Amino acid sequence: MPSQQEPPVKSVVVPFEPALSQTLLSRLGGHEVPERWQAVDRSAHAPHVVAVPGDDGEDWTAAALVTARPDTAYLKIVDALGDVPAAVAAVVAHARRQELAQVKWEGWTASPEDAAAAGFAPLSPPLMRSEGADGPAAGYVRWLGDGVVTDPPYYGQTTHFTCGAVTALVAQAHGGTLPREGLGRRAELTLWRDATNFPACEPVGLGVAVRRAWPSSPVTVHLDTDRPVMLDHYPEKEQEWRALLQRASRSDAGRAGVPVDPGHLSMTAIRDAVGRREHVLLLLSLAGMQGFDVPHWVLCHGVIPGAVVIEDPWANAETGDTWVDAHLLPVPDASLDTMSVLAPDRFRGAVTIGRPQRSGVSSCAPADE
Incomplete structure (x- = not known):
């Protein structure tokens, strides 16, 4: 795992706007990203973009869409674009500044190799997904503090009442x-x-x-x-x-x-x-x-x-x-x-x-x- 004493990461954090994904696509690539980012209304989970500016301070070299449930202690990377390691490092630094417990990373575009290199461990894939809920085939987690938590199987309820x-x-x-x-x-x-x-x-x-x-x-x-x-x-x-x-x-x-x-x-x-x-x-x-x-x-x-x-x-x-x-x-x-x-x-x-x-x-x- 990378040391918790990591070098500071320069980044900018801006609220996510649907039109922003088109701009990111033209700058950073990622053909699947705009459709996925705009497919649902993520506003209840405080969507924002964590971006890494280039040397000129204007253009971005990397960016990640980040969300989280309210009243929790984590951030979730939906996708990272451009210089993926830099984008993920910026999100981890962003989470540390908020003294959060973990960062998760959905496996839509993340490879196991990129996740491991960034200090993320794979989550056990779900045995069942909750009714009506889609999701990536893979997911990753990086804990940011002390404590060891074992990974139970994830099983999503198949009805609204079970x-x-x-x-x-x-x-x-x-x-x-x-x-x-x-x-x-x-x-x-x-x-x-x-x-x-x-x-x-x-x-x-x-x-x-x-x-x-x-x-x-x-x-x-x-x-x-x-x-x-x-x-x-x-x-x-x-x-x-x-x-x-x-x-x-x-x-x-x-x-x-x-x-x-x-x-x-x-x-x-x-x-x-x-x-x-x-x-x-x-x-x-x-x-x-x-x-x-x-x-x-x-x-x-x-x-x-x-x-x-x-x-x-x-x-x-x-x-x-x-x-x-x-x-x-x-x-x-x-x-x-x-x-x-x-x-x-x-x-x-x-x-x-x-x-x-x-x-x-x-x-x-x-x-x-």
Whole structure:
């Protein structure tokens, strides 16, 4: 890896304008770039161009389109043009100035050789992409600070409502309890069917389903409210029967020996659990990262100074978001704390999965063929 004490890189940073891609094409080449850059509205992810000026200070010799989800601790290179190593070095320096945790690089035009030379490691390709989300075949990551985070398999949810099931499956695969070949649609839908509150998975039902699927895995539900959750957008009649099912889930938890902790799960507790090699399925709102207030499950599986590393099983194709954004995603502690306090009761819901109490590998469903 290149030294963190790298020479200063002269660059300019300008907001991305659609017309700019045509100018870059004429200056720097890259025939596929303008169409891809303008195919979606990236404005929600603060698109900007990091460019390297030439000796005359006017013409650019290199440039990269850079985006990132709001309230996160990374930058993503969509493409680099011209003098690619110089463009990437400028982005890395730009990220360091913002004290970010990592830079990612989508593999649309990046070669493995260029990525490795710039200090980037390959991301494991996705086993499945989330519904409707395209993305490059390859992606790369460069960590900019301390901390080592292992790379779980990336699996994108194949429906709009199976995020809870997917996070549990990926957690068990990352922990070695589920073989990677056990990640597939059959497993995803089977676990969701056992956990669902129609169509979403609420914390207690998800915890019980995880315990049923993997009896050797210690499971604790954290939910600091007694009332049913995730129901306020339904009409009253729709709320009533779902609330009844949530009360039934609490009874199921008692019979299955799954504790329901009524205390508020702090960020310190989340970091400590991950530090013990446990996994935390965390319920959060997508308002910060995606712009709409929808409850959504993510997996907390790594910690670095100042941030928690998550797996998000969903990518928003409409904003240019891909699996490269969602995989190994660092979120600052303060941002994650805010995202995971949900209205209207300002509750936090989570499921922690400990390391298995006995050896052995199991699967909640056969892998897809």
